[in-house]
Amino acid sequence: MGDPVNRAGQSMVLTVLGAVALRIAWTDEYARYVNAWMRWPLFVSGLLLVGLALTSLLSSKENDDHPTTHVAWLLLLPVAIAFVVQPPALGSYVAERRSNEVAPAAYEEAAVAPLPEGDVIDLPVSGFVARATMEGGGLEGRPVRLTGFVTHDKQGGWYVTRLTMFCCAADVSAFKVRVDGAEAPAKDTWVRVTGTWVDGTGIDPEAGATPAVTASEVTPSKAPTFTYE
Amino acid sequence: MTTTTAETRSTGRGDWQGWLVVGLLLLAVPAERLLGDLLAASAFQTWATVFLAVVVQSIPFLVLGIVLSGLISVLLSERLVARVMPKRTALAVPFAGLAGVALPTCECAVVPVANGLTRRGLPPAVALTFMLAAPAVNPAVIVSTAVAFGGRVDMVAARFVASLLTAMVIGWIYVWAAARFPALKLPTLRDRLHHHDGESRWERFLAAAWHDFLPAAAFLVLGAMIAAAINVLVPVQWVEAVAGHPFLAVLALTVFAFVIALCSEADAFVAVSLTAFSDTAKLVFLVVGPAMDIKLAAMEAGQFGRAFAVQFVPLVLVVAATTACLVAWVIL
CATH class of the missing domain: 2.40.50 (OB fold (Dihydrolipoamide Acetyltransferase, E2P))
Structure with missing residues (x-):
């Protein structure tokens, strides 16, 4: 995991993070985590993130001169939690x-x-x-x-x-x-x-x-x- | 530099990393079966909700910050920045503080924006002032503070003045000390994007977005993990135990503001609910929080380098708490 993240890994992370934003905004799940007015900003950001990831596919150039920090892998944690744990709205605890x-x-x-x-x-x-x-x-x-x-x-x-x-x-x-x-x-x-x-x-x-x-x-x-x- | 070796290594492992992500996502299903009991524990679920809430809440602000930072990279030339700014950096610091009024978001958006500004040749001290002031002095935060405190003008004014002063003092420290004390580290930029200068505006915009988003978001996740754990594990009552002691109360709320890492548009509501504390301690909470907290510290270490953050984070905490106490003494 010590490797800097290359462009393919970065696109992957951006795509799944964008997917989380889209999913949470699209379903009613956003209501567990944020205020109602956040829904549309969240939806738009999800689209922009997926769009940004897609630009690396469309680009004809060799773009691997931009490895980013390996901390970027941490972004998979909220993705995993959103899809696997699906934590409920806060309650009695x-x-x-x-x-x-x-x-x-x-x-x-x-x-x-x-x-x-x-x-x-x-x-x-x-x-x-x-x-x-x-x-x-x-x-x-x-x-x-x-x-x-x-x-x-x-x-x-x-x-x-x-x-x-x-x-x-x-x-x-x-x-x-x-x-x-x-x-x-x-x-x-x-x-x-x-x-x-x-x-x-x-x-x-x-x-x-x-x-x-x-x-x-x-x-x-x-x-x-x-x-x- | 290690980048060259990293590049040669990573080209050979390009597919390796993509498959890692796919593998982790596939593993998630059996992992849920195995860890089901742990995942269902209330404490863990509460942590997960708060953690995801902090991340989800900051994604739109972060994206906004990246878009602004990209626009700065495209529209602002280094010549223009040099022309608009006052010749003396010390004079530019108060301008940068007041310019923070124009960015009505909470703190997640402002770190990439400050990064973009430095990249376009703004002196680091000036960009830091802007970064510290913007999340606390903008209209959205002023309004939410006024609402939370039931229209108390003195509290709103004290927060505005103390936050602006904190940002300016830090800016001046970096202007004044950078030349005299080489031990004081200035922010380092991982890449000034110079090799993109010949490209089209759209390409430069994309390059800036690629550069800025992942480090900022990743370090934010790190900060959110810790902040959510504190939020779940430390009941407010623990903090309130020292409310009666003037010095300890200020210290406690400085630390509390740092670790709980609330959004600057929401922290006034939490400050109001800390009824056991004096107004001075509450003001400290409101001034420290937007200027420095654990997720900002992580993001700044990622964007500007660890050597810089190690000095900058404690410096901001001390200056913000002291300024807030002095302002509270004069105004409140």
């Missing part, structure tokens, strides 16, 4: 190691917008956590429906959980709401929890406090395409 994080951006909307009318209100988990920190933010006595995956804690409690993402899966934050009054489903299963806010829980975000709901109904749910909020 990350979320159980974090507490609710304070992100003013997520809180601004919750502070401005009043809760919509209706019997049962669908809320994002991060929005519910944000409202709870505002002394309830109008949640008192209102039935809400939260969709997320299941995480556990060491004391036997369980949480309906979502991760939020800014650019890519390296910068996720976790938002958890404890569920009271229902049996804990298996970790990482997706559920829809209907319930009401337990008065006074989760109003101190500085301490990483977690709000709770008393569940009236817990139903299994399909994982959404965009698992990040």
Whole structure:
């Protein structure tokens, strides 16, 4: 592996890397790793990489005067991981190691917008956590429906959980709401929890406090395409 | 040079390398069967997701950087660069810092661009200033910082000023010290592409793209492997343990910014969530991250030579952390 990579090897590496970009952008897999707006830039870059690799086939000249560093072989690692491991979107492993994080951006909307009318209100988990920190933010006595995956804690409690993402899966934050009054489903299963806010829980975000709901109904749910909020 | 021997060796092994790639891809299927249990472990899968996310996220920015670098190779002649730049390199440094406002991407794109600029005869110190400033002072990063900090103008201003100052100080250090201390290594370029000067613009564009992409991307992968491991293995709580101590807090967030290697458009959101830390420590995190992190260090070692990177990386870390502390003391 110590040899500098020749032009044929370089074309090969560029082609498979381009193929990974194309595949991840073409299928819904991009949603596991990056934000939605990255899809088209990723697709275009994949095309450009494959195109660049093709120029070496079309070129009539002997081009082996450009060997590159053998570190280039490392690029096969993301290729292998994308095709063999196909790692899933992040879930309980990350979320159980974090507490609710304070992100003013997520809180601004919750502070401005009043809760919509209706019997049962669908809320994002991060929005519910944000409202709870505002002394309830109008949640008192209102039935809400939260969709997320299941995480556990060491004391036997369980949480309906979502991760939020800014650019890519390296910068996720976790938002958890404890569920009271229902049996804990298996970790990482997706559920829809209907319930009401337990008065006074989760109003101190500085301490990483977690709000709770008393569940009236817990139903299994399909994982959404965009698992990040 | 070893290149000549490498060339003669590699021509004989041309097919060998192509087949290696095919072989590895074919082996992947039985490997999955054998390693199935290990591959299914949550810790490994989480690492794989974060690693792939960092790589996938940076591919479009890297391609953009390569395209810009290629355009620079084609459109900018060395004569033009010499005419536009101020005669005194020391005066060119602040211009280069402010020019960073015009490249609204995060840091992956900027290393190849700086490489392309040096290749066209821009003094290395000036290109380094541009490389350090651009990922932190451009509009996209200013906006994301403002959003993350809920519109706090002082934080946005402090980040802009401290990042710009860091880039300029490093530039001046290289202008001033390069002439006096031969021990301070300047970036070395593997190939100045001179033998392409007679060719058409399209050929020169392709040659630059071929040269720049693979080393930059490969070293980025190396950095991403380590950053993803840190991301999975080191919980934020460990870092927060020292938040109360002013000096240790700054040190901890400098190291954290270096190893976690976040995108400069996302790091403000993470900084906000480090609630246990003072604003000064958060500013250090925001100034160090875009200027230097583990994937940038790997990319710069690949593009500019290891001897250069060994001095440049610690120098930038120290200057960035110190500047951020001073700016925080004045503004925040």
